[in-house]
Amino acid sequence: MKKSEISRECSGRRSSRIRRSLIGATSFLCLAWAGAASAQQVEPPKVVPTVAVSETIAAPSPPPPDVQMPEVEPIISDEEFEKAIPSISAEDDAELDRPLESIADFEKRQAAEAAKDVETTADATVETRPPQVDGVSIPALADGDTVEAIGDAPISDSELAAPLPPLESFNVEPVQFAEAEVDKDNVSIAYTVKVNGLEAADESTDVDLADLFGDLSALYGGDGKADNAAMIRARLSADGELMQRVLASEGYYDAVVDTRIDRGEREEGQEAQERQARQRRSITAVIDVKPGKRYTLADIIINAAPTIPPTLIADNFPLAVGEPIVAQRVQGAEAAIALKLPQEGYPFAKVGQRDILLDGATGDGVYTLPVDIGKRSRFGGIETTGDLAFDADHVEVLARFKRGDLYDSRMVDDLRQALVATGLFSSVAAEPQATGESAGDDTEYVTMLVTQQAGPPRTLAASAGYSTGEGIRLEGSWTHRNLFPPEGALTFRGVLGTQEQGIGATLRRSNWGRRDRTLELVTEVTRSNYDAFNAITGRIGARFSYDSTPIWQKKFTYAYGAELIATREDDYDFTTGERSYDFYTILGLSGQVGMDRTDSLLNPTKGFRITSLIQPEGSLAGRFSPYARLRTDVSGYYPVTDSIVLAGRVRVGSILGAARERLAPSRRFYAGGGGSVRGFGYQDLGPKDPNNDPIGGRSVAEAAFETRYRFGNFGVVGFVDAGQVYRSSAPTFQNLRFGAGIGARYYTNFGPMRFDIATPIGRKPGEARVSVYVSIGQAF
Structure with a gap:
C-alpha cells in the first residue's frame, strides 16, 4: 500500500x-x-x-x-x-x-447477532452452561470443572437450590483450636515508670516534688499494670500534663516535659517466652523533665481602699518580695486576707482575681491583687426565717455579741456552732445583711439573718453493756427535743438489766435564760439487786448545770441542785447477824465544779481534767442527821507519739459527819468494776460482812494507768488499776488491791467501743479469775 x-x-x-x-x-x-x-x-x-x-x-x-x-x-x-x-x-x-x-443498518445487524447469541445460550443444558454470579460467567477451573468439590463430597445443584433451614434449628458447634485459648482476663502489660531531670527542681523547693507527683500520678496509681499499650499512653499523656502543673505550682513556668515509651528487649529462655506470652515485652514509661528557671516575686501590689488600722492587710499578708512564686503560698496568702478582714469589721470584703506578670528574661514576677474591703460594720439586730425551731429572741440568747460590737466573723461562727449544738436543725445558716444604717465612726449596722430548717424533733436511743458483777445492762430512751420551745426537751428513760431495772422522766431546758445553762427536772424509780444491797428507790431532783457538749467543749463547768430520795434498802446488822431492810428519806444538795484542758471530750489524747463534787445530805427519818459526801477526780493524758497515748486517773472520796451504820447502803462508797478497779467484780472491794458480801465504806481511793495504742479505727490498751474502800472517813491508802489487763477499742464518730478483760493481782479465794467489761467510751 x-x-x-x-x-x-x-x-x-x-x-x-x-x-x-x-x-x-x-x-x-x-x-x-x-x-x-x-x-x-x-x-x-x-x-x-x-x-x-x-x-x-x-x-x-x-x-x-x-x-x-x-x-x-x-x-x-x-x-x-x-x-x-x-x-x-x-x-x-x-x-x-x-x-x-x-x-442504522449497522445497529440492526448488531442487535440481530446479540439476539441469536441469547437463543443459543438458552438452549444449552445446565451441565454445559458455565455458572454465573450476577450475570457474570465463572470461568472453568484448571481441570476443566466449573464447580470445585469441598472436601471429598461434591455438592449437587439440588443441594445448592434447597432452602435454608430455620434459624432456630441452626446449631453452631464451637471451633476446636489446636492450642488452648489464652484467658483474656489474665492478659496484661507490665510497665515501669521513670522520671528524669526532676532532681534539679527538688533541690530548690521545700516540698518533695517526686512524692507529690507520685501521689497524683495515673501511672503510679496503676501499680505497673495496664490492659493494653493504649492505656499506658493515655496515662503517660495525663502524667505529662500533671508534671507540667506540679512544676508550675512551684514557680517553674518555663518547664519542658517530654514523654516517651521505651520497649525493652525480649528475654531468652522458655520461662521468659511463657512470661512474654502473658505480658508481652516490658515497657518503660519515661518522663523527661527540664525545669528551667524558677520565677520569684519582684513586686507585690495590693489594690485596696484604706483600712483601720492602715496596715491591716500588709500585716496579715504572708508573701514577701524575693520569694519563689509558689501556688500554695499565693493561695494561702489570699485566703488569709479573706479570713482576716471579716474578723476585723469588714463582713463584705472580697478578694479579686490575681494577676502575675512574668518576665522570661529575668525570671521576675509582678503580683497584683485587687481587694474590695466593703463597708466597715457593727452588729445590729437578729432576724430569722425558714422553718423555725425557735424565734429570734432565743437566737440572741445564744449569741456572744451585742448590738454595737464591731463585726467579727469568729462570733458568727460561734453562733452557728451553738445553733448546731442544740440538735434541733437539719440545716442552719447565719449571714450578715447590710442595712445602710449608720453606726457612727464611719461604720454601719448589719443584721444577722439566721435561716433555720427544723429537723425531726423526736429521737429513739439505745445502749447496751456488760461487765462481770453487773451483768447485762440495756438502756433505751425516747426524747422530744423541742416539746416546750425554746429547747424544752422531754425524755422518757428505761433500764433493764440483770441487777438493775428502772424507769424515769426528765424535763430538760437547754440554754435556759443564758447561753449554755441547763435546767433539769428528774423523777425516777429504780430497783437494784447487788451483792452490797437490795433497794427500791424513788428520786426527784432539780439541777442547774453549765456542761460540755460533744460539739462545744468547755474549759470550765459547774452544776448545782437538790434532790429528795426515798429508798428501802437492806443492810447487814452485825448485832443480829442477819440482813434486814430499813427505810431512808434523804434530802440533799449537790455542787460540782470542773476544769477541762483536754483536746477531746470523748477521746482525749493530751491535757488534763479535774472535777470536784460536794453533796451535803441529811436523813429525815427521826432527828435530822447531816453529813457530807466529798469526791475529787483527776485525769491526765500525754501523747508519746501520734499513735501512743499514756493516760492516768486518780479518785479520792470521803464522807464526813456520820457513822457508816447511819448511812443508807446506796450512799456509801464502793470500788471495783469497769469504771473503777478492773479485775474485780462490781462494788467488790472494801469491807465485807461474814457472808463475804461488800458493805461499803466512808472513804475510797482509786488509781489507774493505761497505755493506748491506736492504728486506724482500731486500738489496743494495756492497763493497771488499783483501789480500796476504807471504814474511816479518810482513805489510808493501805491494802490497795491491783488488777491488770488488756483491752480492745473500735473508734466510731460518737466515741470508742470498749472491750476490756482483766484479772486481779494476788487473787483471793472467791474472787473471779477473769472479769470482762463491754461498754461505750474510754474507761476515763
Missing part, C-alpha cells in the same frame, strides 16, 4: 471491517503520517505515543500552500514501512472495496 493510499484510508474509509480488522494498523499508519507531516514544522518527538482510536478517525489538515517546508528525512524508510504493513488477501481487498453500510 502506498502512502497516498494510506492517507485516503485515514481520511475517508469508514467500513466496519476497517474498524475491526485494521484499526491497529490504520491508527499506527495515520499517526506515523501525521508525525511525518508535522516534522516539517517542528522537531519530531523522540517517542511516538500510542493512543486509542475512536470509531471516527479524523484526517489531518494539510499545510498551507505558501509555506516552505524544510526537507526532513523520514522516520523509517519505505522498505521498512512496507515490511511492517500486513499483507491483504483478495477477500480483504474485496471487503475494502465494498460500500460502507449506514449506521
Whole structure:
C-alpha cells in the first residue's frame, strides 16, 4: 500500500471491517503520517505515543500552500514501512472495496447477532452452561470443572437450590483450636515508670516534688499494670500534663516535659517466652523533665481602699518580695486576707482575681491583687426565717455579741456552732445583711439573718453493756427535743438489766435564760439487786448545770441542785447477824465544779481534767442527821507519739459527819468494776460482812494507768488499776488491791467501743479469775 493510499484510508474509509480488522494498523499508519507531516514544522518527538482510536478517525489538515517546508528525512524508510504493513488477501481487498453500510443498518445487524447469541445460550443444558454470579460467567477451573468439590463430597445443584433451614434449628458447634485459648482476663502489660531531670527542681523547693507527683500520678496509681499499650499512653499523656502543673505550682513556668515509651528487649529462655506470652515485652514509661528557671516575686501590689488600722492587710499578708512564686503560698496568702478582714469589721470584703506578670528574661514576677474591703460594720439586730425551731429572741440568747460590737466573723461562727449544738436543725445558716444604717465612726449596722430548717424533733436511743458483777445492762430512751420551745426537751428513760431495772422522766431546758445553762427536772424509780444491797428507790431532783457538749467543749463547768430520795434498802446488822431492810428519806444538795484542758471530750489524747463534787445530805427519818459526801477526780493524758497515748486517773472520796451504820447502803462508797478497779467484780472491794458480801465504806481511793495504742479505727490498751474502800472517813491508802489487763477499742464518730478483760493481782479465794467489761467510751 502506498502512502497516498494510506492517507485516503485515514481520511475517508469508514467500513466496519476497517474498524475491526485494521484499526491497529490504520491508527499506527495515520499517526506515523501525521508525525511525518508535522516534522516539517517542528522537531519530531523522540517517542511516538500510542493512543486509542475512536470509531471516527479524523484526517489531518494539510499545510498551507505558501509555506516552505524544510526537507526532513523520514522516520523509517519505505522498505521498512512496507515490511511492517500486513499483507491483504483478495477477500480483504474485496471487503475494502465494498460500500460502507449506514449506521442504522449497522445497529440492526448488531442487535440481530446479540439476539441469536441469547437463543443459543438458552438452549444449552445446565451441565454445559458455565455458572454465573450476577450475570457474570465463572470461568472453568484448571481441570476443566466449573464447580470445585469441598472436601471429598461434591455438592449437587439440588443441594445448592434447597432452602435454608430455620434459624432456630441452626446449631453452631464451637471451633476446636489446636492450642488452648489464652484467658483474656489474665492478659496484661507490665510497665515501669521513670522520671528524669526532676532532681534539679527538688533541690530548690521545700516540698518533695517526686512524692507529690507520685501521689497524683495515673501511672503510679496503676501499680505497673495496664490492659493494653493504649492505656499506658493515655496515662503517660495525663502524667505529662500533671508534671507540667506540679512544676508550675512551684514557680517553674518555663518547664519542658517530654514523654516517651521505651520497649525493652525480649528475654531468652522458655520461662521468659511463657512470661512474654502473658505480658508481652516490658515497657518503660519515661518522663523527661527540664525545669528551667524558677520565677520569684519582684513586686507585690495590693489594690485596696484604706483600712483601720492602715496596715491591716500588709500585716496579715504572708508573701514577701524575693520569694519563689509558689501556688500554695499565693493561695494561702489570699485566703488569709479573706479570713482576716471579716474578723476585723469588714463582713463584705472580697478578694479579686490575681494577676502575675512574668518576665522570661529575668525570671521576675509582678503580683497584683485587687481587694474590695466593703463597708466597715457593727452588729445590729437578729432576724430569722425558714422553718423555725425557735424565734429570734432565743437566737440572741445564744449569741456572744451585742448590738454595737464591731463585726467579727469568729462570733458568727460561734453562733452557728451553738445553733448546731442544740440538735434541733437539719440545716442552719447565719449571714450578715447590710442595712445602710449608720453606726457612727464611719461604720454601719448589719443584721444577722439566721435561716433555720427544723429537723425531726423526736429521737429513739439505745445502749447496751456488760461487765462481770453487773451483768447485762440495756438502756433505751425516747426524747422530744423541742416539746416546750425554746429547747424544752422531754425524755422518757428505761433500764433493764440483770441487777438493775428502772424507769424515769426528765424535763430538760437547754440554754435556759443564758447561753449554755441547763435546767433539769428528774423523777425516777429504780430497783437494784447487788451483792452490797437490795433497794427500791424513788428520786426527784432539780439541777442547774453549765456542761460540755460533744460539739462545744468547755474549759470550765459547774452544776448545782437538790434532790429528795426515798429508798428501802437492806443492810447487814452485825448485832443480829442477819440482813434486814430499813427505810431512808434523804434530802440533799449537790455542787460540782470542773476544769477541762483536754483536746477531746470523748477521746482525749493530751491535757488534763479535774472535777470536784460536794453533796451535803441529811436523813429525815427521826432527828435530822447531816453529813457530807466529798469526791475529787483527776485525769491526765500525754501523747508519746501520734499513735501512743499514756493516760492516768486518780479518785479520792470521803464522807464526813456520820457513822457508816447511819448511812443508807446506796450512799456509801464502793470500788471495783469497769469504771473503777478492773479485775474485780462490781462494788467488790472494801469491807465485807461474814457472808463475804461488800458493805461499803466512808472513804475510797482509786488509781489507774493505761497505755493506748491506736492504728486506724482500731486500738489496743494495756492497763493497771488499783483501789480500796476504807471504814474511816479518810482513805489510808493501805491494802490497795491491783488488777491488770488488756483491752480492745473500735473508734466510731460518737466515741470508742470498749472491750476490756482483766484479772486481779494476788487473787483471793472467791474472787473471779477473769472479769470482762463491754461498754461505750474510754474507761476515763
